[in-house]
Amino acid sequence: MNSRPLLAAALLLLPLSSGAQPRIPAIDKLFAAWDRADSPGCTVGVLQQGKWLYKRGYGSANLDYRLPNGPDKLYYVGSDSKQFTAAAIAILSLAGRISLDDDIRKYFPEMPDYGTPVTVRQLVYHTGGLRDIYVLMALAGKRLEDVFTDADALQLIARQKELNFRPGTDHLYSNSGYFLLGQLVKRVTGQSLRVFADSAIFQPLGMTRTHFHDDPGHVMPGRAMAYEPDGKGGFTLSYVQNFDKIGAGGLYTTLDDLQKWDENFYTKKVGGDALQRLIHERAVLASGDTLPYAFGNNVSTYRGLRVTEHSGALMGFKANILRFPDQHFTVLAQCNLGTIAPDALSYRIADHFLATKLGPRPTPRAMPAPAQRTAPSRASEASLVGTYYSPEVDATWVVRAVNGGLVVDRPPGRSDTLTVSPEGTYRAAGITLTFAQGATGFSVAAGRVRNIQFTKR
Secondary structure: OOHHHHHHHHOOOOOOOOOOOOOOOHHHOEEEOOOOOOOOOOOOOEEEEOOOEEEEEOOEEOOOOOEEOOOOOOOOOOOHHHHHHHHHHHHHOOOOOOOOEHHHOOOOOOOOOOOOOOHHHHHHHOOOOOHHHHHHHHHEEEEEEEEOOOOHHHHHHHHOOHHHHHHHHOOOOOOHHHHHHHHHHHHHOOOOHHHEEEEEEEHOOOOOOOOOOOOOOOOOOOEOEEEEOOOOEEEEEEEOOOOOOOOOEEEEOHHHHHHHHHHHHHOOOOHHHHHHHHHHHOEEEOOOOOOOOOOOOOOEEEOEEEEEEEEEEEEEEEEEEEEEHHHHHEEEEEEEOOOOHHHHHHHHHHHHHHHOOOOOOOOOOOOOOOOOOOOOOOOHHHHHOOOEOOOOOOOEEEEEEEOOEEEEEEEOEEEEEEEEEEOOOOEEEEEEEOOHHHHOOEEEEOOOOOEEEEEEE
């Protein structure tokens, strides 16, 4: 009897790990559900004084070949890319090549005049009010697998007739703002964000495997693939590059390269004291309220200790960078399964290593009950049926009566049942429709987009 096939099969079911350090059972337990060859998982690193306390991969980076996750693998880090985009903008500002208080129409004359300037600084802080490009794409019926160029994205952003709010008065996360910041780098320097960040940040720090991925066909040895559950007990690939907008996201990096970026917060090799001061400045609203958000980073406290933190997510890719600057301590997590929450896991890792320094856990606050309003009668819903168009997203939606209720059809061939809320609005799949008096139109709110107007035809 040939025992080799049995041995090979047994090896494929063994937990995968990468790194030579002894295991820490308390940390491994957090990732035990994914610590096997037939599952995606994470690569995790813990730094103290710039040195590795722990780094290990859990699960597979590529299920086709059973390649293990580990510090040598390249991961897409989603919105953790924003801190590098913001650093590029800060470097240009400190060099006098731009002003953070410039009106963005200085660089993007195609943008509408909203009656009050939107500044570069407000794009950095998400206080400019720009509607989010990814939500706009969804409302317009764009599919993630469609090719959506930078020119298409600029045109869609510039087609918006209003902002989510008056600039400087509120904070709402906007990928549009960071996409424009990436484009601003190109319009000022003549170099793509990829080229500029490489010369100004990555090369000086020795981050040789980090880049903004602006070419979907670019080959990356050691790239991890991303997955979601397939509903059948297995996994399916979940990442499409076509629609990604560089600046808002787009960064691939490794755990070892992120260690070099993290240490720059202390050595200040790139940018010196001036860069560190600037990128840690928090947003201040017109009301005088100071927000946690700085330059692509949240600056706050956790159990009595100062932290800077940001997470990233795109389909199956998840990432988190959690830094305790006063302790010179950082947790880095890169994952390739969409159901994993690396931000929560990073804090639990910090709980283990900083147990003697952390204060008590905060007490959760009770949420107030929502106000109750009278819902519209079914008879009045008949007036809502019709065809509606929005020039801002160049899309037509149809409201139909079905089985005593309402359904909205929207591109690309999607139909959702509308459910009336206690407030009298209608909700479906993450969107809220508020119909105008007389059903002449409706406005749409969808997370990071507010008040998109549809007019009845």
